Amino acid sequence: MQDEESLVRRLQERDDEAWTGLYDEFFNRVYRYIRLRVGDRAEAEDLTEQVFLKALQSVSSYRWRGRPFSAWLFRIAHNQVVDHVRKTRHRRTVPLDESLPATSAADPVLLAEQRSILGQLAQSVGQLTGAQRAVIELRFAGELSTAETAQVLGKSPGAVKALQHSALVALRKILSRDRDG
């Protein structure tokens, strides 16, 4: 806690090292979270950059209350995404596949198949309810702990665990249905 409070102070003092550390720790996690929501790679990159610039603009008004700083950062990310989705609701989304990690397959056909499977998985997450999806996005893409996820969502850790449970049950059903059908 002391460390995090000191980190926040250094961020507020615009310390290069603190910001570099924050960037290195969170950039990919925030990107994955946003990418899962918006689909398009370029837009996800742009929004991720905006999250950090927004954090830089807003950090001076951040008040340390013992809550995880990551929750604050992901709240910015969440609001960026909400704002973006609202503005671009009518636009088609680009399938999330081309920047999914290259697997061990050297064969382009196999690689394409694997990427397609990963794209389907991402679509399956998209079929969850809003609250379930939010938990999955924050826990798995954002790699937040249950406590941090609870802070971002304004829920109790118990409620997050329950949502996580129901989300995984639903995801399993969706995946089985897709596999069978």
Next chain:
Amino acid sequence: MDREFEDILDECIDRITLRGEGIEQCLASYPAYSAKLEPLLQAALSATKATSAEPRPEFKAAAKYRLLSALRAGREKRRGLSFTGRRWRWATLGVALLLLLLAGAGTVAASTNSLPDEPLYRVKLAAERVQMFFTASDTAKAKLHLKFAERRVKEIVVMAEKDKPEKVEDVTRRLSYHLEKVRPVARALGEKEGRGKDIAELRALLQRKAAKHRAILQNTLERAPVRARPSLNRALELSGQGYDKALQYILGDDRSRSWEIRPRPESEGLNDPQPPKIQRLTPLISPITPSPPPSPASPVPQSSAGISGPGDRSGHEHNLP
């Protein structure tokens, strides 16, 4: 019972996703629940795979560069340099206006050809701000930003030829700024119905400028002094990204790759955690757009479970120094 199971599931997810343990290890810890746990942990693994996209390393590095530039620009402001700077900016703007009124176009026209290492350059920038201020429509502003971007490219070329890499970096930031300002317009046009002519015009202009600027910068890179090449590479890279972004927004897909980033001759990698030249930079502009303090209660849709906090985006103009 459910609560206990949810706690166990949560613990196993942490062990698998954060600590890298296998599903079997977790099932062995809770044999009584293994039948119920196993399919859910498999689903959790699937969710982990589904969320494993990574940003492009070159974008990540460029975004870091922009963040650190913004960080330093803000720090200078906080140190009070900006007070003088701001006064100087307003004074320059005032002088530019006065010159426009009193001396007519002559003085300002003289400044039009000034270079970043010359005294009249500030007048040139101030005159550009005045011109931007009096430009009404967003589309016209975007075109004007592209015109100024072309000026920046020409200035980069001259500064590189004069072997002044620090000036090349300064001007590159200004170039990035102009291209960033085109993006929201491109996005808005791409989303609107019935703006086909504007879209076609801006798209053609973007494609033309992108190709032209790439050719100019690449040509300069081949004959520039060695010391200026890393900053020229940066200019090539950032302008390429700037144009690609704007084109992606206006096209709404990936057909817009106006140029590929060429491998740089120097060994200096974009992935360096903190390239030395970033440290040397003393940014004159902030690439971020000042906007009102973030609202702690931005509207959140039903699905977002009541999340609020900073995060709205704005596309306001901001002053260049």
